[in-house]
Amino acid sequence: MHIHLVDGTYELFRHFYALPPAQDTTGQEVAATRGVLASLLSLIEEGATHVGVATDHVIESFRNDLYARYKTGAGIDPALRSQFDPLEEVLAAAGFRVWAMVEHEADDALATAAETAAADARVERVVICTPDKDLAQCVRGTRIVQLDRRKRTLWDEAGVADRFGVGPASIPDYLALVGDSADGFPGLRGFGPRTAAALLARWGHLEDIPDDPARWQVDVRGAARLAETLAAGRADALLFRRLATLVRDVPGLGGVDDWRWRGPTPEFDAVCGRLGAAGLRERANRLASSSAAARSR
Numbered sequence: 001m002h003i004h005l006v007d008g009t010y011e012l013f014r015h016f017y018a019l020p021p022a023q024d025t026t027g028q029e030v031a032a033t034r035g036v037l038a039s040l041l042s043l044i045e046e047g048a049t050h051v052g053v054a055t056d057h058v059i060e061s062f063r064n065d066l067y068a069r070y071k072t073g074a075g076i077d078p079a080l081r082s083q084f085d086p087l088e089e090v091l092a093a094a095g096f097r098v099w100a101m102v103e104h105e106a107d108d109a110l111a112t113a114a115e116t117a118a119a120d121a122r123v124e125r126v127v128i129c130t131p132d133k134d135l136a137q138c139v140r141g142t143r144i145v146q147l148d149r150r151k152r153t154l155w156d157e158a159g160v161a162d163r164f165g166v167g168p169a170s171i172p173d174y175l176a177l178v179g180d181s182a183d184g185f186p187g188l189r190g191f192g193p194r195t196a197a198a199l200l201a202r203w204g205h206l207e208d209i210p211d212d213p214a215r216w217q218v219d220v221r222g223a224a225r226l227a228e229t230l231a232a233g234r235a236d237a238l239l240f241r242r243l244a245t246l247v248r249d250v251p252g253l254g255g256v257d258d259w260r261w262r263g264p265t266p267e268f269d270a271v272c273g274r275l276g277a278a279g280l281r282e283r284a285n286r287l288a289s290s291s292a293a294a295r296s297r
Helices: 008-018 031-045 084-093 106-118 133-138 157-164 168-178 193-203 223-244 268-275 278-296
Strands: 002-007 050-056 097-101 125-129 144-148 153-155
Touching (some): 002 008, 002 031, 002 106, 008 050, 008 084, 031 050, 031 084, 050 084, 084 268, 097 106, 106 133, 133 157, 133 168, 144 157, 153 157, 168 193, 168 223
Parallel strands (some): 002 050
Antiparallel strands (some): 144 153
8 A cells, every 4th residue: 555645735825926827707816726626636547546645724724823933825826825725626526635733733744644654555656846944854775765756766764865965864954954935944154955964964963063063073164263152042942953854743634544535525526517628527427436446357
């Protein structure tokens, strides 16, 4: 059994900026919503059987209480923001398990679901479908992997080390040093990807990096200046690491048996009618028939 966990918010943004506008029967913009549904059906066509989709029902989360400049919904194109709810509705109607996050973020749901799936002995592989740097911390060997579906690039644990210069366990520390503009925290001045990777490849975590740069045992330019920056900003770095660390015990996600795709619900036809997505309705129903036939054999 392979489990596919999809970052629905990322998919919605990606399709919004990739597709020309299209409206539903009420005049609301829905091109990205239809695009994500088509992408999820493609996943089923490619052989996926168990799929969970995490969305940010609201952009803000508990992290905004920890750091005032953490990302918010400000500045999101209204035509994109208006599709958050319809996306959740159509994916649920299509039979996909949707986790709409309010207190937590979609990434937290994906991290939790990955842990849940990996703990099930029946699961051969967990595929987290997003290129988001945060999710690299969840990769484990070749059992939990990360997939950029658009570029068809897959990272296992060795791939994460090649991509960032550190293993999955050090990704929150890495992001704390270099910052994450998508999430709204800056990192520490002077710490670029190469410097952060060199230090963390040797020391693993922020609290283990010595204050004395003579003990760093790595060759980085401006070590004395960087050591001063780290000493002065260590509390900030630890906060940034907390922001970058994904929660792995989000409640209410269910288990792998709940994530099996069994086809659309009775509401799907009406939702597709409103979206002007007759072709997607026929496609989903055809896939459901073939899936049911395969399960009965």
